[in-house]
Amino acid sequence: MSERVLIRDLRDGAVADVDAINEALVIEPSISANVHRGKLFDVTFVDQAVSSSGTLEVLIQTSTSKVHLDFSISGGGNGLLQIFEGPTVTSAGTGLTAYNKNRSSSNTLLSTVTHTPTLSADGTKIDEELVLGGGGPHASGGESGGGFTEWILAASTTYLLRVENIDAVTHPYGFHATLFETIL
Secondary structure, eight states: OOSOEEEEOTTTOOEEEEOTTTOOBOOOOHHHHHHHTTOOEEEEEEEEEEOTTOEEEEEEEOOSSEEEEEEEEEESSOEEEEEEESOEEEEOOEEOOOEESSTTOOOOOSSEEEESOEEEEOOEEEEEEEEOOOOSTTOOOEEESSTTOOEEEOTTOEEEEEEEEOSSSOEEEEEEEEEEEEOO
């Protein structure tokens, strides 16, 4: 094959490439393709001092698009992670910056991600799991929450991710999310 062949998706302009040497379709993992297209974002929030029974809370308010979410919660001590759908929000809290992983792209995340919201109701609990903290001389802290699980969040919906420090002392906790929106 002497000429380059491209297959274009008419929905979003994405291009599939055909290798000129072996005439095979070039396959790229979804995550990598979204980075290249400027559609993959990272959001991080760390609270260095969550008191005993205190919480770290992150609110995700999706746009009119579904959101693919992969996240992790890490902590210096034991915690309880809960995910709620449809909380009643009084104040969304402080905005978090969603960084485009393609630093040459000007695309921005349409959904909003905030921390420390004010709520009048939690909504429907859709997940709960332990965040196990580290201990002893070789501990590096705990981690839990979606590292191998992809959540697809509904469009125009609000989600609350909460981790409660269930230890008797203050610990740091962190939230990290990688996400992209599906424009339908």
